[in-house]
Amino acid sequence: MYHCEHLIKIYTFIFIIGLSMPLSSRLLANPFHDPTQIHLDTPQLDLLTNSFSSTPLDRNLLTAQALPVLRIDIAWDEASDSFNYVQGKIERSGTEYLEAKSQVYPHHGSFIGVLQDSSGQKRYSSIGTGQEFRRLSRGLAFRFPAPSSASVFKLIAEDPISGNMVERLMVNIDPSQAESIRPLDDIDTRLIKSATASPVIRLVVYAEGYTEQGRERFFNKSKKVAASFADSNLPTEANLEIIAAFTPSKLALGTPRNLGTPVPERDSFLGLYYPYWNNFGRWYHVVYPTRFQKYRDAIAQVPYDYPLALIDSNQYWGVGNYMELTAIPAESTSFRYLLLHEFGHFLGLNEEYEGGGRTELEFAPGITEPWSQNITFNPGAGELKWANHLAPETPLPTPREHWNPSQSGPLGAYQGGYADSASGKSFKPGFSCIMETSQNFCLICQRGIFDEFISWQKGRPEFAFGQNH
């Protein structure tokens, strides 16, 4: 059961915090691509970080308690723009949240996997934002609770021209033929934070590009992850259980370079690197798996719902893509901002800033409405998807002059967002959101995160805003 009273308390608290935010946090449209415009971490965040600890866990016990998962690996062939079945793999990585979420058709994601067993029961899994995702990841992995009988897998994907969701692949799967992933021995696993609300969502923080000497530094940064979430208005913060997993990497991330083709597999724990293979705008400001199967095998070493890579880097970059990965530089002086902004992308949110070139989270050119919760191509009265959360007198679309910077509001549907992709077509809720350059999520993004969180539940509870606009 969902705890409505608990949520109401949370949102009342968020509302009070929102009122007390300093003027300096209410920024206008500062481009995210300019690091000098981004908030730096505060000394208070360090104090909060020190209030968390890292308690050793028995990883063998964690995996023994995990639900078995069937992972379906699909490779993407660039020359023919086709998807091909690679293999099924068994992971000991599943949670109750995965089990529950897999039962409902996904609200979000540009690539949806459907697995139907011989009794007719269907399970669902979705991943990726937009049509560029296939070029960046070059493969897709879908996780399902392992079926006990022969099954049929279907891939439904965003058509890269029309944007329509179309069936691209169908394959028969025999789960008894799937190999188990190889367990690694030396993973130091520690509990950073327990969940205080149900259902529990497990976020696992993975060390990427660290040498042995960085072990304790990594766990301290994992505490900073917990502190950053605690110091935010993330609606599901209380549901997060945070576990950190360390194993040394042979290679550090280093600076962005074009390493040629075929793309060499990065010899680090997760195998992440700057995706120079898709020369897409600011490729040097993001990382993606050099081998998606290596990445998936590595993160499955600890049962997880949400993976987060902390990379031993102090460069300015950060990546989040829907249900694939969140990765940020652990030594950034804007750690909190990068973490929350990129985690927002992991949960489906799109950019609320303009400039910086096209976004890698770009949908197909023919799409009529992005599924991202916080941007729209349909801002008019009677069609705006977040209209229920606006003051009734708000003009739609909302003229720029309607925004009052001194009040950080009111929310509406203002032209902007979506970086430089489809300029002029995109509208966003306002000008005070961490999906732009502000300190916290706007109320529409809070609602969008909440939607993602409860998308598996039948009979959705009403979202308890502290106020309606």
Ligand SMILES: [Zn+2]
């Ligand atoms: Zn927002």
